[in-house]
Amino acid sequence: MCGLRAQPLDAQNNREGRRRLLQELGDQKIPFLGPTDQGYQQLWDSSYAGLVLRRSCSVPVELHSHVQAAFLTLRKKGCLLRDLVRVRDRDVFTAVSRALLGEPGHTYRYLDTRLFTKPLGLGDNEKPVAQLKHSLSDYHIEDKENQEDRCSQPSSPCLCTGPVKFNVTLLNFMDPAAMSHIKEEPYCGMGKMAVGWHHDENLVTHSPVAVYSYSCYMAPGEASSDPSISERSYWRIGLKVAWDIHTPGLMLPLESGDCYYMRDDLNSTHQHCVLAGDTARFSSTHRVAECSKGTLTYIQSRCQEALSNLRTDPETGSHSLLALLPTTLQLCEEIHNEVEFEWLRQYWFQGRRYTRFCRWWSRPMEQLESDWRLLETMEEDGRAGDNRREMAETLLSALTDRHQQRQTWRDRCHSTLAQTLPPEEAPVDRPFWGVDDPRMPLPFDLAEIISRVESKPQKCLP
Ligand SMILES: O=C(O)CCC(=O)C(=O)O
Ligand SMILES: [Fe+2]
Incomplete structure (x- = not known):
């Protein structure tokens, strides 16, 4: 499951590239085509071939109703929340509310935020989502003729590769009526954006992304009057070629229950965005996350690796280090930072x-x-070692890194945005301890230790 991580250049996060692109564009907009425009299908075939649409009518009726009911219940239970993510060094709330379902112990990292899965397929609300995942992963991508037959049944799984093993499902929800402000799409003028232009992060290279879209034409419990298509505007997906202002963008409107796939390298060569329609909408996005460093089993084994260097005296309970080699200490430091910043503080x-x-x-x-x-x-023991100077240098970079990251997390926890959250959702700056905590040999704030190490490299250690 774990392959190389896709690291697409992201115009959203690359300030310089983005600036240059906007400058070149000036007052102009990148043109885009929708289904009623001439040349739409040719553009799709030539520049967006990895995009595949599967119409609502090819999904079993019961699956639609179970999945949609599950979405509504998950939302009612408060499982879907806006994430306080980091974009270009600033904290922002996502416009959409999200929940991550998936394999137990898996995580998905996006915009400096690690989401932790709610195991899929255990509870009653997750079962339909698991069925949906199954249905989407068995979908053999059709050939051209089938694609034109808009309601063809999905064919059997592709024999050459087998079904896709999606390991995480990111659910999204947004009700435009409840939003005070929705950003306009800046490059093409496609309209209001629920999710800005991006590449999906943290995926196995060339992993397909499969998305099920559910627009709530009726509020739950509302009398079932046929919605007049002309009276509501659709949710749409916008696509464009990354770093390209000449190829027209593509706009794909979605009916409720439609699914689409981003296949091959579409996600890395193109960016996509989600354009809000008039109704509230859920989407269920199925992915193969690159999780070589993203599972509980992984981080547990890393901790064991570091702790195997620690000996506990069976009589006194005191700890000592088995090896004081700089490389061993260095490894322990890295693991220390990894578990603190990638897991505990994220959580x-x-x-x-x-x-x-x-x-x-x-x-x-x-x-x-x-x-x-x-x-x-362990760290304190490391300081007591013989080759103090070398040890100090080894520790210094890890300590500096730790100090800076702790500061960043502190700031994020106490930001004005974070303070708008209700107590249950508000960030917790944990682990945190006071200077007089007897269980903690090192202080939370490492500034003093760092400056001592820096100023007296010979006998620096406390
Ligand atoms: O809602 C959708 O159709 C896609 C959402 C999306 O792009 C994402 O969650 O990464
Ligand atoms: Fe996406």
Whole structure:
């Protein structure tokens, strides 16, 4: 499952590239074509071949109704929340509310935010989503003739590769009526954007992304009057070739229940955005996340690797290090930072929201935190080593990095945006401890230690 990580250049996150592109564009807009425009199909075939649409009518009726009911229940239970993500060094709330479902112990990282899965297929609300995932992964991408027959049944799985093994599902929800402000799409003038231009991050190279779209034409419980198509405007997907202002963009309107796929390298060569329609809408996006460093099993084994260098005296309970080689210490430092910043702080930054609907992560997080605490004690032993100078240099870069990252997480936790969240969802700056905490040999704030190490490289160590 774990291949190379796709690292597309992202115009959204590349300030310089973005500036240059906008400058070249000036007052002009990039043209785009929709289904009623001439040349739409040719443009799709020539420049967007990795995009595949599967119409609502090829999905079983019961699946639609189960999946849609599950979405509504998940939302009612408060599982879908806006993420406080980081874009170009600034914190912003996503316009859409999200929840991550998927393989137990898996995570998905986007915009400096690690989302933790609610295991898929266990609870009643997740089962239909698991069925949907199954249905989408068995879909053999049709040939041209089939594609033109808009309601063809999906054919059997592709024999050469087998079904796709999606490991995470990111659910999205947005009700435009509840938003005070929705950004306009800047490059083409496609309209209001629910999700800005981006590449999907953290995917296995060339992993397809399969999306199911559900527009709530009627509020739940509202009398079923046939919605007049002319009276509502559709949700649409916008696509454009990355770093290209000459190829026209493509706009794909979606009926409720439609699915689309981004296949091959479409996600890395192109950007996509989601354009809001008039109604509230859910989407269920199925992906193969690159998780070589993104599973609980992975980080647990990393901690074990570091802790295998720690000996606990069976009588006194005191700890000592087995090896004091700089390379060993260096490795321990890296693992220390990884578990603290990629797992513990990521988790607690998202507040107690996970425990509201999923207790799955509570115990593992406690365990990781106690491993991390042992790593804090190891460090002190490292300082007592013989080759102090070399040791100090080894420790210095890890300590500086740790100090800076702790500062960033502190700031993020106390930002004005974070403060607008209700207590249950508000970021928690954890782990945190006071200067007089007897269990913690090192202080939370490393500034003093760092400056001591820097100023007296010979006998620097406390
Ligand atoms: O809602 C959609 O159709 C796609 C959403 C999307 O692009 C994303 O979640 O990455
Ligand atoms: Fe996306």
